[in-house]
Amino acid sequence: MDALMTPWLGQPTWMWLVFITLVGALLAFDLGVLDRLRRRRADAAGVAAEDQVIGIGSSLKLSAFYIAVALAFGGWVWFTLGAESGMAYLTGFALEKALALDNVFVISVIFASFAIPCHLQHRVLFWGILGVIVLRGLMIGLGTAFVTQFDWIMWIFGAFLLLTGIKLLRGGHETPDMQAHPAVRLLRRFVPVSPTLDGQKFLTRLPGARGRPRLHATPLLLALLVVEFADVIFAVDSIPAIFAITQDPFIVYTSNIFAILGLRALYFALAAMVHRFEALKPALALVLVFIGAKIFYAQFYGKVDPAISLTVTLGILAGGVLLSLWRTRNDPTPDAS
DSSP: OHHHHSEETTEEHHHHHHHHHHHHHHHHIIIIIIHHHHHHHHHHHTSOGGGOOOOHHHHHHHHHHHHHHHHHHHHHHHHHHOHHHHHHHHHHHHHHHHHHHHHHHHHHHHHHHTTOOHHHHHHHHHHHHHHHHHHHHHHHHHHHHHHHHOTTHHHHHHHHHHHHHHHHHHOOOOOOOGGGOHHHHHHHHHSOBOSSOOTTOSEEEEEOTTSOEEEEEOHHHHHHHHHHHHHHHHHHHHHHHHHHHOOOHHHHHHHHHHHHHTHHHHHHHHHHHGGGOTTHHHHHHHHHHHHHHHHHHHHHHOOOOHHHHHHHHHHHHHHHHHHHHHHTTTSOOOOOO
């Protein structure tokens, strides 16, 4: 019993166990129950389960479920740790969710570049999210160590967020060349790459130079590596932003992971409608500028009320979404296929 009450990374061990158990249950639900339902629908439709595409309606319903679970967890954090921690969690969740929505553009470019069909994208996203859970944990742990040991690191975070926000306000999306991506070039040095997909396989055996079967990476593995690499780049923006809101590792990590967990569910709806969120990027830029400025204000005058941070963050993001939907209200409805 004493071991469960022992503090670990700022909070009692039992709270971390509750979070880990909940995330594990959600992943098992996604991989087990939902996969079984998808296979039953595929059988009823007379198609292979591997060819079953997640529809926009199913995508939105599942995403709403993940958001509801994340908000319920936030309510539990509010009740257990107090209003300040609860507001910090909600602010971090909203910010990370908005950044994840914006990152859908990059993920859709990755899939298009490697010609990954819709019915295989869910596999890349599932394993990609598992990788994100580990990578974010390592990066947040490292960030916590730096923030704890070096007070001046917050000045760097603040300057970085201000510059990033200003850069986003001045520029739009750039479409990178995924075939020339560093992760792709590095893999090609050590493993031959198959020119075609082999179902859901990340690795396949093809005849080598002497006719002997040799292990080849498929384009599906290339897409997975680039998605993981892209998340590291995304985290460079999101982690300094969340540390500006709170330096509690529990709040930082849980808000990050719950925002990302639902990304796989939401991707298939949002990828078809990403063009309708044209004002989201400027809204994100303003949020990053606000958070960067908040860091400097806190260094000179003291901590900003968490309620103000939550209200301003939600207000800017909601304004960006509503403005986007209003500007594109006459756009045609996307085809679910």
